[in-house]
Amino acid sequence: MTYKLIALDMDGTLLNPNKEISEQNRLWIARAIESGVRVTLATGRPISDASAFAQDLQLDTPLVINNGSEVWSLPDKLLARHILDSHLVSRILTEVLPAYADQVNFWSHTVEGRVNKTNLPEDVHSLRWLQLGLSSKNIGLLQEIRSELETWNAFEISNSAVTNIELNAPGINKASGLREVCGILGIQMSEVIAVGDSLNDVPMIREAGLGVAMGNAQESVKAIADVVALTNAEDGVARIIEAHI
Template sequence: MTYKLIALDMDGTLLNPKKQISEQNRLWIGRAIEAGVRVTLATGRPISDASVYAQDLQLETPLVINNGSEVWSLPDKLHARHVIDSNLVSRLLTEVIPAYAEQVNFWSHTVEGRVNKTNLPDDVHSLRWLQLGISSKNIDLLKEIRSELETWNAFEISNSDVTNIELNAPGISKASGLQEVCRILGIQMSEVIAIGDSLNDVPMIKAAGLGVAMGNAQDTVKAIADVIALTNVEDGVARIIEAHI
């Protein structure tokens, strides 16, 4: 198979535990680009974070941001945006977060900036909510909250670590974001290599022509991947590019 696009998750995949891009990853991403293969980031991070790394790698392909809630081309072209119904945000903040107030943290990415429990607006309808997050070290509690939220049938539910829950608008994921990127580039998802480590990567790993789980990935991710790479401290991204590009 000739692959035309590589989609990289950031934390736990492209980045090492120090949030750095290793020299090997940098080298082989550069070689892929030189060979005519496009490279993008598919991340749960906001555009303000992702753009720093994309510019560092000199990426020119549209980026999948906030788990697919946005697709951006640098420096400032927005291709797609999908927001969460603010009524659902209000319900989450009044029914769920207060019930577990001492045991969980709430965070979110909005068009207007980052929001957490310390800077919640008086009017939640005044913001455009892109992604919501609930985090806790109590894994069993997170499972309980996730089970409750699943009964709402109102969110795309995932995580970027076993210690959190991430919420996006229904049907919005890194896969839907990548499909938008493929549409822009005029290629098929079968021509994509997607690499990740967490539940928010599962949709794109399933949809890609080659779905890759990092060696440090959650077991659920490894179970659905076509290939398991080395870990993010062993230049797993570089080795996949070396082997398949």
Template sequence: MAQQITTRFKMIALDMDGTLLNRKQEISEQNRKWIQAALEADVKVILATSRPIRGVLEHAKSLNFDLPVVVSNGSEVWKTPRELHSRYEMNAETKERIVEVLRQHEGNIRFWVQVAGGQFDYDNWDPMKAHEAKWLQVAIKAEDADRLKEIYEELHSWSMLEISNSHITNIECNPPGRNKGSGLLEVCGMFGIRMDEVIAVGDSLNDVSMIRAAGLGVAMGNAQDYVKRAADEITLSNEEDGVADIIQRYFF
């Protein structure tokens, strides 16, 4: 395996969908090879995703991965994939207002409410149980761009949420101040690593907070244009092993 060269970077934070994973939701052989090389060279490799923890476990296990993960866009930070470090939830007023928006657009949107320990969505909505649950993140999907814009403007006007997306057809909402950048900062604190010693890689708006905060922010070749403008560098696409490319160039 290649030898580690002198570098100021000690950690790399990877988004999953559209970044680490290809269109088949798989980690390519090259990405896997170079992640393992980084781990063996004592580089901290962490995952930062909008997925809940249950959507990370299989991939983390396949990488023999026992490092922190930032999930639900920063609403939860796990010390390892099995040990919760911190959790941030939406308050009651925010939940009630979001429910009203969901009602107004019922039948024209799909939605997912990530809660501690599970999820409610357009197929299994239970108002009573949802009301009692700890809300971590809400995702709203609409194929109609005008409707999505209307919903975004309504949510944004409250100044009560962190709003981003993981695709141009959705909106993702988190408690204020909770994003991948804030989650990554917590992880840095665990290891005594500065943010300028971190590389952050992603493709969507929910990655911009960590791309801007990191010492090197990298947009995937398939990233949204706004993300590319926010990044310091653009790598190959998720179908071309862009993660492997960055690890090779900056750590070996």
């Protein structure tokens, strides 16, 4: 198979445990681009975080941001945006979280910026919510909350670590974002290599022509991947590009 696009998750995938791009990953990404293969980031981070890494790598392919809630072309062109229903956000903040007192924290990415307990406005509906996250060290408690939210049938539910839950609009995930990118580039998902480590990477790993789980990935991610790479501490991205590009 000739692959035309590589989609890389950031944390736990492209970035090493120090949150840096290793020299090997940088080298092989540059070689992929030189050979005519496009490279993009598919991340749960906001554009304000991702753009610096994309510019550092000199990527010119649209980026999948906030787990697919946005697609951006650098430096500052928004190509797609999908917003969470603010009424559902309000229900979580007023009905779900109070039941767990201080055991669960929340964070979010909105069009207006990052929001958490310290800067939550009185009018929740004044914000355009891109992604809502709930975090706790109590994994069992998170599973209980996830099970409840699943009954709402109102969210795309994933995580970027076992200690959180991430919520996006229904049907919005990294795969939907990548489909939008593929449409822009005029290629098929079968021509994509998708690499990630967490549940928010599962949709794109399933749909890509080659789905890759990092060696440090959650076990459920490894189980559905076509290939398991080395870890993010062992230049796993570089080795995948070397082997398949």
